[in-house]
Amino acid sequence: MSESKEDYLEVIYNLIESKGVARTGDISKMLKIKPPSVTEMLQKLHEEKLVVYEKYKGVTLTSKGEKIAMNVKKRHNILTQFLISLGVSKEIAERDACKIEHVLHPETMEKLEKFIERKRELLK
Numbered sequence: 001m002s003e004s005k006e007d008y009l010e011v012i013y014n015l016i017e018s019k020g021v022a023r024t025g026d027i028s029k030m031l032k033i034k035p036p037s038v039t040e041m042l043q044k045l046h047e048e049k050l051v052v053y054e055k056y057k058g059v060t061l062t063s064k065g066e067k068i069a070m071n072v073k074k075r076h077n078i079l080t081q082f083l084i085s086l087g088v089s090k091e092i093a094e095r096d097a098c099k100i101e102h103v104l105h106p107e108t109m110e111k112l113e114k115f116i117e118r119k120r121e122l123l124k
Contacts, residue, residue, distance in 0.1 A: 003102040006072045007031060008041055009050060012059055013069035022059045075101040078113050085119060 011030045015022035024042065028035045039055075046053040050065035061069055076097050083093035104112075 001068065004041070005045065005050070006068065006102060007098070008038075008045060009061065009065055009069040010072040010076065012051065012061055013066065013073060016061065024059070027059070072101060075104070075109055078109060078116060079104075081116050082112050085116070 008027065008031070011027055012022040015026050015030070019026070024035055024038050027033075027042075028038045031038070042051060042053040042059055045051040045065065049062055050068065052060045052062060079097035079100050080090075080093045083096055084090060088096070
């Protein structure tokens, strides 16, 4: 799956989680992409059965799309926590996590997650 598609699914997931609905305009603002380009991608994601997209009604994730979005969000959160634990500011950690989350091998993510969990346990 492309980095761009993963970004869209993660943003849609986050919007639904925070606002209850994901609309083209909100997706456009969050991704800093023009609305026509967002519409084009939503149509592709709809064709791939990752979202249900109806013009003027917003977007919802299919179970397949939600599973991918949750996985991307989990990777993002793990990376953000890891970078913050290194002393990186939250703002930079969030930005860097967005870039890194798409390229790390699952084994690396698993090790990072275990590292973060061990660190949490030590701090208790």
